[in-house]
Amino acid sequence: MVLPADLWDDWLDPGITAGQEFIDAASQEASSVVQSLQFYEVGLLDENSPAMLRPVDSA
Known part of the structure; x- marks a missing residue:
């Protein structure tokens, strides 16, 4: 369940x-x-490229 931070305490x-x-x-x-x-x-864990930090296109 993904919740906004202000509901975490109540949820838990x-x-x-x-x-x-x-x-x-x-x-x-x-x-x-x-x-x-x-x-x-x-x-893979042995790949270390700055390109791995870019958001995925949602197209």
Whole structure:
């Protein structure tokens, strides 16, 4: 589950016994975080190129 930082404590708190409403709200908040994720190509561990740090084109 990808969550904004302000929900981490609530999500991980075993004392909170929230129901489906909390899960639905957390899922909705997660969608904005997912939109901001960046993906990177990776290669073999023995490859060491600056090109491996460029974001992947989302085309």
